[in-house]
Amino acid sequence: xxxxxxxxxxxxxxxxxxxxxxxxxxxxxxxxxxxxxxxxxxxxxxxxxxxxxxxxxxxxxxxxxxxxxxxxxxxxxxxxxxxxxxxxxxxxxxxxxxxxxxxxxxxxxxxxxxxxxxxxxxxxxxxxxxxxxxxxxxxxxxxxxxxxxxxxxxxxxxxxxxxxxxxxxxxxxxxxxxxxxxxxxxxxxxxxxxxxxxxxxxxxxxxxxxxxxxxxxxxxxxxxxxxxxxxxxxxxxxxxxxxxx
Numbered sequence: 206x207x208x209x210x211x212x213x214x215x216x217x218x219x220x221x222x223x224x225x226x227x228x229x230x231x232x233x234x235x236x237x238x239x240x241x242x243x244x245x246x247x248x249x250x251x252x253x254x255x256x257x258x259x260x261x262x263x264x265x266x267x268x269x270x271x272x273x274x275x276x277x278x279x280x281x282x283x284x285x286x287x288x289x290x291x292x293x294x295x296x297x298x299x300x301x302x303x304x305x306x307x308x309x310x311x312x313x314x315x316x317x318x319x320x321x322x323x324x325x326x327x328x329x330x331x332x333x334x335x336x337x338x339x340x341x342x343x344x345x346x347x348x349x350x351x352x353x354x355x356x357x358x359x360x361x362x363x364x365x366x367x368x369x370x371x372x373x374x375x376x377x378x379x380x381x382x383x384x385x386x387x388x389x390x391x392x393x394x395x396x397x398x399x400x401x402x403x404x405x406x407x408x409x410x411x412x413x414x415x416x417x418x419x420x421x422x423x424x425x426x427x428x429x430x431x432x433x434x435x436x437x438x439x440x441x442x443x444x445x446x447x448x449x450x
Contacts, residue, residue, distance in 0.1 A: 206265060207368050208274035215272050215421040217436060218368045220254035226416040227251065227364035231356065233407045233414070233448070238385070240353045242302045242343065249296065249306035250357050257288055260433040270425045272432060282322040289315055290328060305339035308332040309354040310361075355384035363402070366392060367446060368416065372400060399449040411449045417441050 207223060209216040228251035240246055257263075263284060265273050289311045296307040312329055319326040340350050362382050366372060373379050378391040385406055395401035399411075419439050426432040 206272070206275060207365075208272045209368075209370050211420070213420065213422075215424060216370075217272060217419045217421060218416065220257055220275065222416050222418070223364050223368050224251050224254045226368065226414065227253075227357075227360040229414045229416075230363055231360045233409065233412055234356070234360075234385075235406060235408050238356055238406070240356075242300075242353075245300045245302040246306065246353060246357065248299055249303045249310075250360050252296065252299075252303075253292070253307055253310050253357065253361065255292060255295070260429045265429055265432055266426055270427065272421060272424070272426070282318065282325060285315060285318060286322065286325040286328060289325065293328075293332060301339040301342050305336055305343075305350060306354055306357055308336055308339075309350070310357065313358070355387075358382065359385040359390065359406075363392065367400070368418075378403070395449050397447075399447040401449060405450045407448065407450075411447075413445060413447050415443045415445045418444055 206220060207218040209218070228247050231247060231250050267273050267277070293304060293307055293311060296304040311332060315325055316329060319329050336350070340347065345353075359382060362384070366379065366381065371379065372392055372394055374394055376393065378393040381390045381392055381402070383389040388404065390402055390404065390406060392400065392402050419436055419441060421435060421439060423435070426435065
């Protein structure tokens with residue numbers, strides 16, 4: 206989960222929500238960016254961080270009982286492998302195109318870790334072998350498949366920046382990445398609390414999107430069960446974001 210410390214409490218965004226928001230961003234991109242298998246692509250973008258280990262399988266608290274942000278999670282090799290296998294297996298039940306993109310993403314995330322953990326290394330080797338078959342099924346060469354994955358990577362990164370409240374102030378710009386069209390894209394605060402991306406990659410000149418979050422007013426939990434219960438009990442909020450060229 207994504208944890209952001211605010212003056213009013215702990216803002217919690219699930220990775221499922223982050224994935225959905227990445228899909229909402231993808232839907233706003235210029236139509237020229239869309240591959241032929243657009244719905245399969247959207248499915249991969251929305252579900253790329255799904256099927257995580259639940260509260261009964263993984264600890265979501267720090268050593269002092271505070272909500273644990275995913276960047277500090279330090280998941281074990283076994284947990285990383287279990288999540289990777291789970292999300293890929295579920296993607297293959299949707300379509301081989303969706304699985305191709307999810308597999309690309311797992312390779313991006315875990316290739317370095319896999320060098321030291323044999324089960325994960327073997328898993329990613331199989332994913333790469335399957336990717337060749339998946340590309341052939343849809344008549345794609347390696348470059349074309351990478352281009353579609355780059356679109357997914359752009360939306361993933363942009364969603365994370367916004368969910369984590371990382372857009373800089375005072376007119377400064379933050380680079381998203383250079384995935385979309387091999388061109389560096391930057392995000393910044395616009396006028397009247399709007400968000401701007403340059404160069405502008407979206408179809409509309411102005412639009413609004415939102416995502417859900419929960420606000421925890423306490424920061425000390427005795428165990429996972431208490432944290433899970435609190436997350437179920439607190440009010441759900443909507444964060445509205447205005448985009449303008």
